[in-house]
Structure formats: structure tokens, C-alpha cells
Amino acid sequence: MDDVLGLGPLLASTIRFATPLGFAALGGLFSERSGVVNIALEGMMLISAFAGVVGSYASGSALVGLATGLAAGLLIGLVHAAVSVSLQADQIISGTAINLLALGGTGFLMETVFGSGGTSPRVSAFDPVRIPGLADIPIIGEALFNQSVLVYLLYLLVPLTVFVLRRTRFGLRLRATGEVPEAVDTAGISVVRMRYAGVALSGMLAALGGVYLSMGVALSGMLAALGGVYLSMSLLSAFTENMTLGRGFIALAALIFGRWTPVGAIGAALLFGLAQALVVTRGSDVPIPQEFVAMFPYVLTIIALATFGGRAVAPAASGKPYRKE
Amino acid sequence: MEDRAPHRQGTAADTPVLEMRGVTKRFGAVVANDDISLSLGRGEVLGLLGENGAGKSTLMKILFGLYTADSGEVLVDGAPVRIASPRDAVDLRIGMVHQHFVLVGPLSVAENVVLGAEPGAAGLFDRGAAEQRVADLAARYGLAVDPSARVGDLSVGVQQRVEILKALYREARILILDEPTAVLTPQESHELFRVLRGLVDQGLSIILITHKLGELKQAADRITVIRDGRVIATVPGAGTSEGELARLMVGREVKLAGRRAAAALGVTTDAAEEPAGGADAAGPGGATAAGAATAGGGATAAGAGAAARAGPARRGPRGRGRRRCGGRWRPGGAAAGGVREDGGERPVRLSARGLVVAGVGGATAVHGVDLVELAAALAGTRPARAGVVELDGQDVSRLGAAQRGERGLAYIPEDRSTKGLVRDFTVAENMTVKTFDEPPFSRLGWLRPGAIRRFAARLVQAFDVRPADPDARAGSLSGGNQQKAVVARELTGEPGVVIAAQPTRGVDVGAIEFLHARLLAERDRGAAILLLSLELDEIRALADRILVIAGGRFVGELDADRATDEQLGLLMAGREMAPVGGALDPGDAAAGGRGTAADGHPPGSAPL
Numbered sequence: 011m012d013d014v015l016g017l018g019p020l021l022a023s024t025i026r027f028a029t030p031l032g033f034a035a036l037g038g039l040f041s042e043r044s045g046v047v048n049i050a051l052e053g054m055m056l057i058s059a060f061a062g063v064v065g066s067y068a069s070g071s072a073l074v075g076l077a078t079g080l081a082a083g084l085l086i087g088l089v090h091a092a093v094s095v096s097l098q099a100d101q102i103i104s105g106t107a108i109n110l111l112a113l114g115g116t117g118f119l120m121e122t123v124f125g126s127g128g129t130s131p132r133v134s135a136f137d138p139v140r141i142p143g144l145a146d147i148p149i150i151g152e153a154l155f156n157q158s159v160l161v162y163l164l165y166l167l168v169p170l171t172v173f174v175l176r177r178t179r180f181g182l183r184l185r186a187t188g189e190v191p192e193a194v195d196t197a198g199i200s201v202v203r204m205r206y207a208g209v210a211l212s213g214m215l216a217a218l219g220g221v222y223l224s225m226g227v228a229l230s231g232m233l234a235a236l237g238g239v240y241l242s243m244s245l246l247s248a249f250t251e252n253m254t255l256g257r258g259f260i261a262l263a264a265l266i267f268g269r270w271t272p273v274g275a276i277g278a279a280l281l282f283g284l285a286q287a288l289v290v291t292r293g294s295d296v297p298i299p300q301e302f303v304a305m306f307p308y309v310l311t312i313i314a315l316a317t318f319g320g321r322a323v324a325p326a327a328s329g330k331p332y333r334k335e
Numbered sequence: 336m337e338d339r340a341p342h343r344q345g346t347a348a349d350t351p352v353l354e355m356r357g358v359t360k361r362f363g364a365v366v367a368n369d370d371i372s373l374s375l376g377r378g379e380v381l382g383l384l385g386e387n388g389a390g391k392s393t394l395m396k397i398l399f400g401l402y403t404a405d406s407g408e409v410l411v412d413g414a415p416v417r418i419a420s421p422r423d424a425v426d427l428r429i430g431m432v433h434q435h436f437v438l439v440g441p442l443s444v445a446e447n448v449v450l451g452a453e454p455g456a457a458g459l460f461d462r463g464a465a466e467q468r469v470a471d472l473a474a475r476y477g478l479a480v481d482p483s484a485r486v487g488d489l490s491v492g493v494q495q496r497v498e499i500l501k502a503l504y505r506e507a508r509i510l511i512l513d514e515p516t517a518v519l520t521p522q523e524s525h526e527l528f529r530v531l532r533g534l535v536d537q538g539l540s541i542i543l544i545t546h547k548l549g550e551l552k553q554a555a556d557r558i559t560v561i562r563d564g565r566v567i568a569t570v571p572g573a574g575t576s577e578g579e580l581a582r583l584m585v586g587r588e589v590k591l592a593g594r595r596a597a598a599a600l601g602v603t604t605d606a607a608e609e610p611a612g613g614a615d616a617a618g619p620g621g622a623t624a625a626g627a628a629t630a631g632g633g634a635t636a637a638g639a640g641a642a643a644r645a646g647p648a649r650r651g652p653r654g655r656g657r658r659r660c661g662g663r664w665r666p667g668g669a670a671a672g673g674v675r676e677d678g679g680e681r682p683v684r685l686s687a688r689g690l691v692v693a694g695v696g697g698a699t700a701v702h703g704v705d706l707v708e709l710a711a712a713l714a715g716t717r718p719a720r721a722g723v724v725e726l727d728g729q730d731v732s733r734l735g736a737a738q739r740g741e742r743g744l745a746y747i748p749e750d751r752s753t754k755g756l757v758r759d760f761t762v763a764e765n766m767t768v769k770t771f772d773e774p775p776f777s778r779l780g781w782l783r784p785g786a787i788r789r790f791a792a793r794l795v796q797a798f799d800v801r802p803a804d805p806d807a808r809a810g811s812l813s814g815g816n817q818q819k820a821v822v823a824r825e826l827t828g829e830p831g832v833v834i835a836a837q838p839t840r841g842v843d844v845g846a847i848e849f850l851h852a853r854l855l856a857e858r859d860r861g862a863a864i865l866l867l868s869l870e871l872d873e874i875r876a877l878a879d880r881i882l883v884i885a886g887g888r889f890v891g892e893l894d895a896d897r898a899t900d901e902q903l904g905l906l907m908a909g910r911e912m913a914p915v916g917g918a919l920d921p922g923d924a925a926a927g928g929r930g931t932a933a934d935g936h937p938p939g940s941a942p943l
Contacts, residue, residue: 176460177459177460177462178458178459178460179453179455179458179459179460180458181460182442182446182450182453182460183450183451185439185441185442186439186442186446186450189439189440189441189442190437190438190439190440192437193437193438193439193447193450194450194451195421196421196431196437197421197450197451197452197501198420198421198422198425198451198452199450199451326440
């Protein structure tokens with residue numbers, strides 16, 4: 011069977027664009043299900059993307075880079091938790107502060123670590139791993155199963171998240187905490203601890219999204235789509251200032267659009283990923299200025315939220331600091 | 336109640352299960368609990384009676400570890416204990432059913448019950464085992480509930496059972512219930528007391544907190560009365576009259592009368608239209624139930640109706656054409672959000688002057704959500720999804736709240752602190768929040784603070800808002816005074832229609848008396864009043880006609896003079912009155928609720 015329409019490459023591209031969104035959306039899910047709005051996904055991704063590249067650059071190992079990226083995500087998550095759970099500050103303000111810190115901080119550290127702004131040197135990254143057998147499926151095989159290991163990790167995380175929410179104590183308590191923290195408190199469970207756990211997990215999942223951005227393999231295509239410039243292969247697997255380009259917010263939109271469920275959020279991430287993939291692979295065929303074409307994924311996000319976002323039911327206690335009587 | 340358990344176990348001779356000695360708790364300058372001592376015997380139901388704000392809830396929160404007492408001690412089985420958190424209380428096998436349930440709506444019954452002590456190995460949650468245990472527990476204590484049901488879908492009465500199950504799952508032997516009947520139908524209350532009796536028979540001890548006299552007499556072995564944070568007396572449940580309890584609770588003689596004082600001032604009555612009162616008392620079943628249900632009456636309401644109900648009724652001007660300030664609402668699927676579509680075009684007319692029409696909410700998933708939605712749809716603060724709202728015969732469906740207000744619709748929202756007032760504004764600013772842009776409060780776009788203050792000072796005086804300071808921050812007022820301020824603003828300008836949603840929720844008895852009197856005065860002036868309340872006592876005290884909403888629809892209308900608590904309870908539980916009359920415009924229909932059908936329900940002339 012021949013892939014006359016080019017569906018294989020389109021799907022492959024969709025997966026690559028959707029992966030960072032998917033990680034971040036799952037991250038947002040754990041945070042919001044615990045009752046903490048995480049608008050800081052963007053900043054968490056950006057800082058982790060940078061920390062991953064630094065770790066990989068220093069050690070020459072992508073795995074070390076993954077570890078430093080995760081550590082950075084965890085750290086930022088704990089900061090967000092400390093400010094919004096322990097200090098009971100406004101969660102939006104805390105998130106916004108983290109986003110600003112991430113943007114300015116990574117820009118500054120680029121100068122101090124690598125001696126110049128813009129783009130970091132290339133580092134070792136997670137190359138695509140072809141899974142024999144599965145990758146031989148016509149059309150979709152190559153797209154789904156010749157990807158970075160991080161993509162495979164996301165494949166596993168989706169059912170795992172469903173399982174955790176439905177079938178574990180932690181999941182049950184987390185869901186309750188995001189809805190009626192008083193019930194959790196009176197059941198003798200620490201609301202603060204549950205929320206720290208949720209936000210910390212959120213930070214690490216967002217970190218995976220960030221690390222995939224800077225150390226996955228799809229960079230050139232993405233930057234091309236978003237900047238309108240085709241970058242040379244030598245720029246693969248590097249950190250670029252503000253390389254998240256609002257993906258954290260799109261992930262948040264995916265979470266809302268997916269009604270705070272793992273499967274829904276991934277579905278929404280795939281939809282937004284498809285929009286970006288379409289821009290990259292087919293955008294130049296459309297007889298309108300490329301700047302407008304590049305807006306498509308963002309416009310789609312707005313339309314999706316405007317159409318369905320209002321009806322989505324957020325965890326009832328999300329965004330509200332918990333104060334004991 | 337007729338099935339009152341004959342075997343009172345009373346206080347056992349041995350050590351009390353629970354004892355509180357000299358418990359004192361202050362909040363700033365306010366002493367909420369002042370040297371309170373009480374004891375609870377094994378297998379005993381102890382009633383804790385007091386007004387709102389008397390300190391009952393504070394005391395129980397201390398017992399449950401939500402507050403820490405400043406001084407005094409708590410003894411369980413004769414041994415002093417320290418209860419610093421709900422966890423400590425649970426470990427001592429003390430369970431609490433809060434007035435506002437602490438349930439997670441999207442989770443199942445079983446999930447709610449086992450939360451915090453989930454069955455399952457190695458961090459897993461064994462849903463099947465949880466449901467099985469909850470089912471076993473429910474069967475053992477006679478609490479009918481489906482463990483796999485989603486809690487948010489359950490009626491209030493069933494949700495309460497879930498709360499009780501939560502305590503039982505943690506092996507509570509002391510159960511505290513805070514105002515358990517506040518939102519229950521009479522039947523649900525009855526069922527609750529049956530369940531409690533069963534629990535006591537199995538060895539539990541129960542503290543029942545309430546401000547309703549009748550139900551305490553019915554359920555409690557002993558009653559401890561609290562006033563202003565102090566224990567006033569402890570009396571036996573049987574053999575103490577309601578009047579005596581009311582006097583102990585309030586500290587003065589209480590007028591057990593509501594609307595009847597105003598009866599004579601009612602709107603012109605076409606006497607010929609009215610058959611004599613008492614002639615058609617509800618059927619035998621209804622009559623007995625009425626006797627029992629009166630026991631549920633609160634301080635201001637108990638028995639109020641009974642005497643006056645036989646008197647000449649103050650029917651509205653039926654057959655006399657539509658009055659100037661009638662309101663009319665056709666609920667063709669009225670109200671926004673959670674209220675379901677209504678089937679047909681069944682206009683409800685709040686027609687006529689001088690009537691209090693009251694709505695009671697029944698079996699709804701969330702407390703009073705139907706009533707709240709209805710009030711908001713009528714007032715125009717939320718769009719109705721379908722249907723027509725008419726005011727004075729004019730369609731106002733498309734008008735906003737402000738425009739409806741200008742046409743004579745007053746709206747007292749159910750939540751004074753978020754919907755009725757701007758908490759951070761002064762009382763004066765709140766008084767003019769709807770009229771500040773009109774003369775004399777502003778001129779050429781500039782506010783005139785002097786005029787605003789003078790106006791507010793007058794209202795504050797007239798409505799006895801304390802402190803009588805127009806410059807006080809609205810949020811700093813007590814609940815009752817906040818509500819008086821809202822009512823003062825809304826009743827200014829002689830509105831034709833007043834929509835009052837739970838106007839006395841959470842306010843003290845004095846304020847309730849005052850607010851009730853004001854509403855009745857408005858009625859006597861000629862306003863049509865729609866009182867939306869979950870408190871049956873309040874409805875009985877004020878209403879002339881009673882409409883019942885359950886599951887988002889009107890299920891019946893009753894004449895307040897003849898309605899029995901049993902009838903109301905059945906309607907509130909969602910049992911629709913049948914058949915519903917064919918007349919679409921009740922203005923022309925015969926008076927609703929006249930006569931008695933064989934089943935004890937009024938015939939289907941109810942103009943819904």
C-alpha cells in the first residue's frame with residue numbers, strides 16, 4: 011500500500027508536535043486534579059528544556075540531560091507548590107511569575123553558561139529508535155514507532171495516568187483533593203501533601219515535555235513551522251531562547267478541551283499537534299501569506315476553547331487555596 | 336412520632352461515653368463557648384439546642400478537632416483526651432455529620448465513604464472491595480444506598496446517609512449530627528430518626544444539634560440548651576414543652592406566631608367565593624400527619640397556622656382581572672443551568688396582590704439549586720433557557736435584572752455576602768448600588784455622597800441595621816444585619832413583586848422575626864411575594880400558596896391553609912401531584928387546593 015497522500019509523514023509530524031503538549035497536559039492534569047491551577051507549565055517546560063541541554067552538554071549523555079531536566083521541573087514544581095499551597099498565594103500570579111522567571115532566567119543563563127544568547131551548542135539527544143515489527147506496519151508504522159524513546163514513554167504514561175487516577179489510593183485522594191479538599195482533610199489526609207505531590211508530578215511531566223523539545227529530534231521542523239525559517243540540521247537538539255513558544259499554554263488548553271481526563275487531554279494534544287503538522291507539511295501549498303498560515307494552530311486553540319471550554323467542568327476546588335478553619 | 340421507641344435506655348449508670356468540662360473558646364473578643372459542660376451516656380441521644388450563633392457548632396468543632404478549646408477538658412470513657420485534629424477524633428471513634436455535607440460530588444458513594452482508609456494492597460484501591468464493605472455496612476444499619484452511585488446525583492437525604500456511613504465505616508461510636516434536618520423533607524427527617532434509633536440500639540451514642548424544638552422532643556433522650564455560649568439547662572426530652580424549650584433557648588417569651596397577625600389586612604376578599612375554612616380538612620391520613628408534623632415547627636412558626644387557618648381566607652382577587660402588580664412566570668423549561676426543562680407550557684402566576692407564594696425545594700441533587708436557579712431566572716441575573724417571564728402582563732424575558740428592577744421587581748438573593756452586597760463597600764454605597772446613577776444620588780455624572788449617606792442613614796434606621804452606621808463596611812456586619820441591609824435596599828420604592836430567596840438563612844431569631852414581619856408588611860401593602868425557601872417552617876409561617884419544586888419542575892401547588900406536612904413532603908420527594916389541571920391560565924381557574932381528593936391530595940386544579 012502506497013502512502014500517496016503523504017499521511018505517514020503527516021502523522022509522524024503530528025506525533026512530534028503533540029508529544030511536548032501531551033507531556034505538559036498530563037502535568038497540568040496532576041496539578042489541577044489536586045486543586046492547583048498550573049499556568050506555569052510554559053515556564054516549567056522552558057527551564058527543563060534548558061536544564062536538560064546543560065546536563066547533556068556537560069556530561070555528553072542524553073540520560074544525564076533527562077535527569078537534570080526532570081530535577082529542574084521538580085524544583086520549579088516545588089516552588090509553585092510552596093508559593094500557592096503553603097503560602098496560599100494566588101496561583102495565577104505564582105504561575106505567571108515562574109513563566110517570567112523562566113524566560114528571563116534561561117536567557118540570562120545562556121549567556122553565562124554558553125557565552126552567547128540565541129541558541130546553545132548542539133548536545134547529545136534522544137535519537138529515534140525504530141521498533142522492529144511495529145515500525146513495519148504500512149503507513150502508520152514508521153510514524154508511530156520510529157520515534158524518540160520519550161515518545162514511547164508518553165505512550166506508556168497515558169494508560170498509566172488513567173490507572174493511577176482510577177485504581178490507586180493516591181489517585182482517589184488526588185481527585186477528591188481537587189474537588190472538595192475539606193472531605194480529604196476530614197478523612198485525615200493532608201491536603202497540603204496531596205497538592206505538593208500533584209504539583210511536583212506536574213513539574214516533572216512538564217519537564218519531560220521540555221526535554222523532548224530541546225533534546226528530542228523534531229526540532230528543525232518545529233522551528234521551521236513557528237519561525238517560518240528552515241534551520242539546518244546542525245541546530246538539532248539544542249536549546250533556543252523561548253523555544254517553548256507558548257506550548258505550555260496550548261497544553262493547558264488541551265487539558266481543558268480534554269475535560270481534565272488523560273485520554274481527552276492527549277486527544278486534544280494530538281489535534282493541536284495535527285494543526286501544527288499541517289502548517290509545516292502543507293502550509294506552503296496554501297495561497298495565503300505564511301504568517302497567517304502559521305497562526306492556524308493558535309487560532310484553532312482559541313476556537314476549541316471558545317466552543318467547548320466554557321462547558322468543561324474543572325475540578326471544583328482548582329485555583330482555590332485551602333485554608334483550614 | 337407514633338413509632339417512638341418505647342425503650343429509652345437513658346443515661347447508663349456507668350461512666351459517660353463522652354464528657355466536656357468547662358470548655359471555653361474565644362474568637363478575639365467574642366466568647367463563643369463559655370465554660371460549657373455536658374455529658375453523653377452510652378446509647379443516649381443528647382439534643383443540643385440553641386439559636387444560630389449560640390455556640391453549638393463551635394462546641395462540636397472543638398469536639399471534632401477542628402478548633403482547639405482555650406480551656407476546659409474533654410473526657411472519653413472517663414479519661415481525658417486531647418483532640419487536636421479530626422484524625423484524633425476519628426481515632427477516638429467520634430464521627431461527625433456536618434450541616435453542609437463534606438462530600439465529593441463526582442465520586443461514588445463507596446469512594447466517598449472509604450476515602451482515607453481505602454481497601455487494597457500496595458497503594459492500590461480495590462473498588463470492588465470498597466463497594467462490598469459499604470454495602471455490608473449499609474445493610475447492617477438499615478441505610479438504603481447504592482454504593483456505586485455518583486454522590487452528586489443523589490438526593491439530600493441519601494447524601495446524608497452517605498455522611499453517616501462515612502462515620503460508621505470508621506467505626507464511630509459517638510456520632511455528632513449538626514442540624515441534620517435542615518434540608519430534609521418531613522419524610523426524610525422521619526426516616527433519619529428511625530435510622531438514629533437503630534444506631535442507638537446497636538450501642539452508638541448520638542449528639543443531635545438543632546434549633547428545631549419539635550424534632551428534638553421527638554428524638555432526644557435529654558436536651559442541653561445553650562444560649563450565648565453558655566449552658567442554660569439540661570432537661571429531659573419527654574415532658575418538656577416546646578414553649579419551655581423555646582423560652583430557654585431564646586431567653587424570653589417567644590411569639591409563636593407568624594403571618595396571622597397580618598391576616599386582617601389582606602386584600603379584599605370575595606367572601607362568596609370562599610367556602611368556609613375547616614370544612615374540608617385533609618383526609619384522615621393527612622390529619623394525623625399534620626399533628627405530628629407541627630412538632631417540627633421552629634420557634635417562630637410552630638403551630639402558628641393551626642389557629643388562623645380556619646379563619647376567613649385571604650384569597651387573591653381571582654376572577655377580578657389581573658392586578659397591577661401581578662407577576663407571571665411561564666416555566667416552559669425555565670431557569671438556567673441545572674434546572675431541567677419543564678414539559679409543557681404550564682404558567683405559574685404569582686398573580687395578585689397581597690399574597691405570599693412560597694416555593695419549597697425537594698429532592699434535588701444539590702441543596703436548593705432549583706430554587707436558586709428559579710430565583711435568578713425570574714430576577715434576570717441568569718438567562719432562562721426557555722420560557723417567558725411576565726411582569727404586569729408584559730414580557731420581560733429579554734430584559735436584564737436592572738430593567739426588571741425598574742419595573743418593580745425586587746430580588747433578595749440567597750447569598751447576601753456574594754450576591755446581595757459588595758462586601759468591601761460601605762453600607763451606604765450598598766444601599767444605593769442600584770440607584771446611584773439617579774437623582775438625588777448623582778447629578779451630571781457626579782455622585783453626591785451627602786444624599787447617599789442621608790438616604791442610607793434613613794434606611795439603616797428603619798430596618799434596624801446594626802451598627803447604625805452608613806459608613807460601616809458591609810462585610811463587617813453580622814449575617815442578620817447584612818440581610819436587613821439587603822432587604823432595606825430591595826424593599827425601597829414599593830416593589831410590585833418581591834422575590835426572596837432563602838431570606839433568613841443563617842440569621843438569628845430576632846432578625847428572622849423582623850424580616851418575616853417586613854415581608855408580610857409588603858404583602859399587606861399589596862406586593863406579590865415569591866418566597867423561595869428550604870425551611871418548611873418558614874414557608875408555613877408566611878405562605879398563602881405553596882408551590883413545590885422537585886427535580887427542576889413544579890410538582891404541585893397547595894393551599895397553605897390546608898397543606899399537611901405529609902403532602903408537602905411527598906411533593907418535595909418528587910411525587911408529582913396528579914392529575915394536573917388543564918387550565919393554562921390560573922387567573923381564570925378555580926382556586927387551587929380547594930376541596931380534597933380521595934387520596935388526601937387537593938384536586939388537580941393546581942394552576943401549574
